[in-house]
Amino acid sequence: MSLIEVHNLTKNYQSGEETVEALRGVDISIEAGEFITIMGQSGSGKSTLLSVLGGLNHPSEGSVQMAGIDLYALSGEKRADFRSQKLGFVFQSFNLICYLTALENVMLPLAIAPMKKKDKIAAAQDALARVGLAAKTDRLPNQLSGGEQERVAIARAIVNRPEILFADEPTGNLDSKTSLEMMNLFRALNDDGQTVVMVTHNPENCDYADRTIHLRDGLVVSAA
Amino acid sequence: MKLHNISFNNLRRRKAKMAFLTIGLTVGIATIVTLVTLTKSMSGDIERKMDEFGANILITPQQNGLAMNYGGISLGGVNFDQKEILESDLARISTIKNNKNISAVAPKVLGGVQISGHQVLLVGVQFEKELKLKQWWKLFGEAPKADHELLLGSDAAQVLNVLTGDMVQIKGEQFKISGVLDQTGSQDDSLVFAKLGVAQRLLGKAGRINLVEVAALCSGCPIGDMVLQIAEKLPDAKVSAIQQVVEGRLKALDQFRRFSYAMAGVVVFIGSLIVFVTMMGSVNERTTEIGVFRAIGFRKSHIMRIILLEAAVVGLLAGLLGFGAGMGGARLALPIMAEGKQVALVWDSMVAFGSLGLSLGLALTASLYPALHASKMDPTEALRAL
Numbered sequence: 001m002s003l004i005e006v007h008n009l010t011k012n013y014q015s016g017e018e019t020v021e022a023l024r025g026v027d028i029s030i031e032a033g034e035f036i037t038i039m040g041q042s043g044s045g046k047s048t049l050l051s052v053l054g055g056l057n058h059p060s061e062g063s064v065q066m067a068g069i070d071l072y073a074l075s076g077e078k079r080a081d082f083r084s085q086k087l088g089f090v091f092q093s094f095n096l097i098c099y100l101t102a103l104e105n106v107m108l109p110l111a112i113a114p115m116k117k118k119d120k121i122a123a124a125q126d127a128l129a130r131v132g133l134a135a136k137t138d139r140l141p142n143q144l145s146g147g148e149q150e151r152v153a154i155a156r157a158i159v160n161r162p163e164i165l166f167a168d169e170p171t172g173n174l175d176s177k178t179s180l181e182m183m184n185l186f187r188a189l190n191d192d193g194q195t196v197v198m199v200t201h202n203p204e205n206c207d208y209a210d211r212t213i214h215l216r217d218g219l220v221v222s223a224a
Numbered sequence: 225m226k227l228h229n230i231s232f233n234n235l236r237r238r239k240a241k242m243a244f245l246t247i248g249l250t251v252g253i254a255t256i257v258t259l260v261t262l263t264k265s266m267s268g269d270i271e272r273k274m275d276e277f278g279a280n281i282l283i284t285p286q287q288n289g290l291a292m293n294y295g296g297i298s299l300g301g302v303n304f305d306q307k308e309i310l311e312s313d314l315a316r317i318s319t320i321k322n323n324k325n326i327s328a329v330a331p332k333v334l335g336g337v338q339i340s341g342h343q344v345l346l347v348g349v350q351f352e353k354e355l356k357l358k359q360w361w362k363l364f365g366e367a368p369k370a371d372h373e374l375l376l377g378s379d380a381a382q383v384l385n386v387l388t389g390d391m392v393q394i395k396g397e398q399f400k401i402s403g404v405l406d407q408t409g410s411q412d413d414s415l416v417f418a419k420l421g422v423a424q425r426l427l428g429k430a431g432r433i434n435l436v437e438v439a440a441l442c443s444g445c446p447i448g449d450m451v452l453q454i455a456e457k458l459p460d461a462k463v464s465a466i467q468q469v470v471e472g473r474l475k476a477l478d479q480f481r482r483f484s485y486a487m488a489g490v491v492v493f494i495g496s497l498i499v500f501v502t503m504m505g506s507v508n509e510r511t512t513e514i515g516v517f518r519a520i521g522f523r524k525s526h527i528m529r530i531i532l533l534e535a536a537v538v539g540l541l542a543g544l545l546g547f548g549a550g551m552g553g554a555r556l557a558l559p560i561m562a563e564g565k566q567v568a569l570v571w572d573s574m575v576a577f578g579s580l581g582l583s584l585g586l587a588l589t590a591s592l593y594p595a596l597h598a599s600k601m602d603p604t605e606a607l608r609a610l
Contacts, residue, residue: 051604054519056518056519056603056604057604076524077523077524077525080518080521080522080523080524081521081523082521083519083520083521084520084521084522085521087521088520089519089520091516091519095512095513095515095516097230097513097516098237099233099234099236099237099238100230100233104225104229104233107225108225108230108516108517108520109520109521110225111225111226111227111229111230111522111526112227112521112522112523112526117225120225124225156520
């Protein structure tokens with residue numbers, strides 16, 4: 001069985017009198033250890049798909065099976081527990097907490113984990129080391145460059161060793177050199193066995209992925 | 225890293241906003257502490273002043289009879305088996321359980337005498353105690369100090385046609401008018417006052433008295449209990465509370481308390497609004513942050529705990545600062561409120577714990593809706609990017 005199985009996924013938004021169909025019967029499956037990029041034009045539904053896959057956005061119809069669990073059959077709070085244990089997120093704007101240091105930002109997902117303080121610190125330091133930022137643990141986000149902030153965001157997403165790492169346009173706010181470094185980092189994580197699902201509008205990023213899902217007007221047009 | 229670390233870090237990094245919230249709440253709590261402390265301190269002072277302002281317990285001889293007077297018009301009455309109060313019995317009043325609440329015991333002896341051809345009512349009093357009891361008396365001249373001195377009511381002086389310094393004769397003895405009372409509008413205007421011992425001798429009532437007026441300081445003492453306690457000590461006397469006086473004092477104090485509680489209520493309402501608006505603004509500013517918390521798996525209860533813990537820290541801090549500032553304010557304001565008289569500042573542990581509890585409760589209650597609002601934020605809406 002695939003790690004992620006999506007069947008007949010539909011997501012409608014109400015915009016005034018009008019109903020916008022963001023996803024129109026999407027069927028995809030993703031295996032464990034795959035690096036998937038989701039491509040599509042603006043408004044194609046790729047970010048909506050990522051939010052639904054991430055358990056953040058209830059679909060209008062269809063189901064999302066993840067590691068054998070029907071994600072949307074879970075209550076909101078159980079789904080939150082699932083996210084904290086199984087999923088990691090890297091956001092487009094990094095969304096680091098401005099008043100927490102790099103180490104504290106990375107430790108954030110562990111704030112609700114039943115772990116000892118020293119184990120939390122060790123896990124966060126390990127995650128920062130994996131993204132090459134072991135020397136800047138005490139810096140606040142505004143004391144870091146864009147690439148370094150991205151690295152902290154990735155470290156935060158992998159600190160709880162999630163089964164799936166979701167990334168939404170992670171290179172959207174970076175220059176080409178830093179983008180390259182970040183994509184190499186995602187590739188390296190994937191080479192270590194991390195499943196990665198990434199939304200991107202940059203075709204060059206697809207070269208790092210095992211497979212690219214193309215969306216157009218809420219429909220999958222290719223998933224090879 | 226635990227949830228409280230997020231709360232404390234947020235408070236530390238958003239110093240200006242949290243300082244504004246703390247100051248707002250501190251001012252509210254300080255105002256309430258000042259009002260309550262002033263009320264408590266002033267209540268004692270006002271009560272004492274009011275108690276000193278006239279008697280509130282009357283002791284008369286036990287008698288089997290009914291008075292026949294109404295509105296100052298006497299039609300006489302029938303008395304039989306009249307008991308007497310001996311001056312020596314008065315010492316027993318000071319042995320009652322609530323003796324510390326007794327401010328003044330003013331015994332009197334009454335009797336008719338002839339002065340310059342006029343029948344007048346001579347009242348023997350202990351001037352020191354009488355003047356303490358009747359602080360509204362204004363004297364032209366001074367109170368009698370020697371045995372052969374008299375104090376006259378204004379009407380009595382007019383009828384007898386005498387002034388301060390004149391001499392009058394009672395039962396063959398010469399007395400000097402040492403002072404005349406300004407008009408009081410009461411029965412005192414038509415009386416002639418002499419020292420108690422002198423009056424007893426002139427009236428042939430040595431060692432006996434007709435009535436005793438008692439001023440009781442009733443800060444926290446039930447006047448009814450004191451009446452019973454005195455009655456037990458003086459079984460031959462009739463002891464009664466002057467209910468009208470007692471009720472009037474209680475009502476005046478009650479109004480003073482009500483006013484301060486109403487003021488405190490207004491301040492609590494404004495304080496709640498400040499906390500609510502600031503916390504709501506803080507939550508709205510932290511939409512993205514809360515979205516991140518939810519996305520990485522924080523439950524609604526975790527979000528509420530973070531917000532409410534921040535409110536609790538601010539509430540406790542404001543409670544402590546508010547109590548300190550409030551007591552300081554009360555200390556500064558008390559001499560002004562008490563018109564320069566020395567009134568002791570009341571330090572009440574209930575006010576200390578109450579201000580902490582109120583501040584904490586107020587901060588938590590006013591932050592409850594913002595915390596609920598934060599916990600219900602849709603992470604997708606909050607992050608927008610997703």
